[in-house]
Amino acid sequence: MSDGVLARGFPAAAIRARARLGAQAAFPPDSSYGREVFGGAQVDSADVIESARLVPPVFMPQRLARLVELGAEPTFEDVELATEIGGFRSALPVYLSAFGSTELGSAGLGTAAGVQAARLGIPMVIGENVVPMNGRGGGHAALLERIQSYAAAVPPGTGGVVVQQSTEDADAEVWNLVYSDPTVEPLLATGRLGFELKVGQGAKPGLGGMTLLPAVVAERVRDRFGVRDVSAGGEPVLVRSSTPGTFIEEILRQQVRLMRNNFPRARTWVKLPPARDVAVAARTAWAAGADAVTVDGAEGGTGWAPTAFLNHVGLPLGECLLRIGGTADCLLASGGVWEGSRVVKCLALGARAVGLGRAALLAVAEDREHGLVRLAEALALETRMLISALGKYTTGAPDRADLWFPADVSRRRDALRPCAQPPTGGRSAE
Amino acid sequence: MNPLPPPAAEHLSSPVTRAALRVAHRAMAAARALLDGEGFTELPLPVIGPVTDPGARGAKQVDVDYYGHRYKLMTSGILYKQAALLGFDRLYSIAANVRAEPPETAATNRHLVEFHQIDVEIAQGDRDTACGIVERLLTHVVQHVVETAADELAELGREVSVLEKWVRGPMDAITHREAVDRLRALGYQQNSGTEIEWAGERLLSDAASRPFFIVDYPKGSRGFYDRESATAPGSLRNFDLIAPGGFGELVSGSERESDYGRIIARMRETGENPAKYGWYLDVLRGGVPVSAGFGMGLQRLVRALTGLGAVWQVTAFPKLPGVAAP
Numbered sequence: 001m002s003d004g005v006l007a008r009g010f011p012a013a014a015i016r017a018r019a020r021l022g023a024q025a026a027f028p029p030d031s032s033y034g035r036e037v038f039g040g041a042q043v044d045s046a047d048v049i050e051s052a053r054l055v056p057p058v059f060m061p062q063r064l065a066r067l068v069e070l071g072a073e074p075t076f077e078d079v080e081l082a083t084e085i086g087g088f089r090s091a092l093p094v095y096l097s098a099f100g101s102t103e104l105g106s107a108g109l110g111t112a113a114g115v116q117a118a119r120l121g122i123p124m125v126i127g128e129n130v131v132p133m134n135g136r137g138g139g140h141a142a143l144l145e146r147i148q149s150y151a152a153a154v155p156p157g158t159g160g161v162v163v164q165q166s167t168e169d170a171d172a173e174v175w176n177l178v179y180s181d182p183t184v185e186p187l188l189a190t191g192r193l194g195f196e197l198k199v200g201q202g203a204k205p206g207l208g209g210m211t212l213l214p215a216v217v218a219e220r221v222r223d224r225f226g227v228r229d230v231s232a233g234g235e236p237v238l239v240r241s242s243t244p245g246t247f248i249e250e251i252l253r254q255q256v257r258l259m260r261n262n263f264p265r266a267r268t269w270v271k272l273p274p275a276r277d278v279a280v281a282a283r284t285a286w287a288a289g290a291d292a293v294t295v296d297g298a299e300g301g302t303g304w305a306p307t308a309f310l311n312h313v314g315l316p317l318g319e320c321l322l323r324i325g326g327t328a329d330c331l332l333a334s335g336g337v338w339e340g341s342r343v344v345k346c347l348a349l350g351a352r353a354v355g356l357g358r359a360a361l362l363a364v365a366e367d368r369e370h371g372l373v374r375l376a377e378a379l380a381l382e383t384r385m386l387i388s389a390l391g392k393y394t395t396g397a398p399d400r401a402d403l404w405f406p407a408d409v410s411r412r413r414d415a416l417r418p419c420a421q422p423p424t425g426g427r428s429a430e
Numbered sequence: 431m432n433p434l435p436p437p438a439a440e441h442l443s444s445p446v447t448r449a450a451l452r453v454a455h456r457a458m459a460a461a462r463a464l465l466d467g468e469g470f471t472e473l474p475l476p477v478i479g480p481v482t483d484p485g486a487r488g489a490k491q492v493d494v495d496y497y498g499h500r501y502k503l504m505t506s507g508i509l510y511k512q513a514a515l516l517g518f519d520r521l522y523s524i525a526a527n528v529r530a531e532p533p534e535t536a537a538t539n540r541h542l543v544e545f546h547q548i549d550v551e552i553a554q555g556d557r558d559t560a561c562g563i564v565e566r567l568l569t570h571v572v573q574h575v576v577e578t579a580a581d582e583l584a585e586l587g588r589e590v591s592v593l594e595k596w597v598r599g600p601m602d603a604i605t606h607r608e609a610v611d612r613l614r615a616l617g618y619q620q621n622s623g624t625e626i627e628w629a630g631e632r633l634l635s636d637a638a639s640r641p642f643f644i645v646d647y648p649k650g651s652r653g654f655y656d657r658e659s660a661t662a663p664g665s666l667r668n669f670d671l672i673a674p675g676g677f678g679e680l681v682s683g684s685e686r687e688s689d690y691g692r693i694i695a696r697m698r699e700t701g702e703n704p705a706k707y708g709w710y711l712d713v714l715r716g717g718v719p720v721s722a723g724f725g726m727g728l729q730r731l732v733r734a735l736t737g738l739g740a741v742w743q744v745t746a747f748p749k750l751p752g753v754a755a756p
Contacts, residue, residue, distance in 0.1 A: 180488060247698070254649055257648075258701060
């Protein structure tokens, strides 16, 4: 295998095209119509999700039920994409992932992405680094501005804001700051605020956050985070690193319980890294009362990480989802998501919704006003077509039986975990 | 919406405020007398420090710039009380604390951002020891106030026979589990794994005629320093004292975790980064006495004694959650 999972690179050009063109970009260029015959490209990838194919059945009992309900043959337009994500109503099975601590994520792009996510009626996650990395005074204003601009644009009864915090950032008291700020009251009062305990991150599981710092910022945070110069002499290259925080089952369980105790008006989310015991951790978090567990695959974006981690550490998202298996609890997936086929495969593997991170950032960078909205438009169209092709009409309906994996991968999976026959009714979105 | 405090000049010159503050004065004198008589030493505690009790229920800490270091205003004295047991085996303080409570707590009538606790800690004490002192303390305060502030109580319309009934005989105790069951029987859907919610506590308080303890709060509802039961894991060896008549919680207390390794794990269970507790962990590493203790909210106590509707009424310069005030 010459390419690692992440060595494929992220299809920035295709994403930017969608940000410009919207649903049109879900199809080959119209100049090709009638002149080219299309076939699928050969996929040679260690990415479990990328290598899987969605396989429609001949017999479609759920489609029959929809036909009876509609009194007419269902089309892909009849697929219902609205769902509940971690306690929030969402217009799509999609949420905006945290951008984290990079300069790109901290700049105005974050606010622009948030406003577009709000217009779409999908939840937004804000990375905790918005506060400490931008200094105390400025950070407070920046975080609340992100929340307020989202709240001003989101339709009533839909969407939600989720604010991340992890071990070292607990010192910044991000959640307490948000919870006690009067301007957040409109979201609190309508049950649309959540807090996400960030146990780990996709691209560098087991390692804490890392950021390149200008010297002046490095001095300001030196007492709270480790700062190391990794240059070979000459101009300093200052890397801020934080620890991921120590967890065992009881620590995770009690942290979730304390979040629910301390912030009873907010939802509780837990973000897990692509670790080998991700299934146990997910079940522990749900049992403790988490409204959502987010799994960030090793394909997930990161501002900065050692190269050894990018290609060699952590489970791909598909393997995480396979290990967790089907669940009635809210499982969210992020990692390499930008178009509908990956969305539907994640739904089939048990996710309730998927996170857009890097893709959202690229889309907004392409067009600050409409880029993310158009990207979501293309993704939504694809998702509808794919789910309908499976003979299903809600986002909770796709399941493991709808997926085929290449023979060798499939045999390994089946050897590790015999695939139980899914219930004929499929899985409910509720 | 509950009435807000009037402007400072009007509030300070009000006969109600003056009478209430005289009751507060008598209550503090009585508390000191009782505790001194039981061998306690009054020890003023720090107002600022590098780290404070993380608190619960969403309250935010308030930062101060301390010679370039980011220090905190103390939300409670627990860290210092435990450390101070190395010098005194029985200590108390009437300690000023600051908690930027969530704005919605302004509606409970018993939250202030800046408030005082009669803060008590007993080396080698257990929960029964601490609860016994709570009972004697409240009894003595009530008796002393009834004797020395009878005119003020009359001026405020407080019936002294109600207070006398409070301290006649031992105070009952129920478990958190039993409190949850009572609330559910009353039709209130209390979560069995969390703090008793504000509205639920009000119901329990209204239904009572005398103060009572709630014990054995579940882990995940209180701070890392409340000791987990060795015989009932997941249950804490802690307690609250609830005043009747809707006045609610007067006291929170517990046996304390004091083992260094245990405290580290408990800090992680409450989402804390142990590194920021450096000075406290250094003290623990060397060993501190096992202990139990509590904090009795001074302003809540005085509100309960006077029968006034809101805790700001018994405070000279009240700061309500979410309201900017001098």
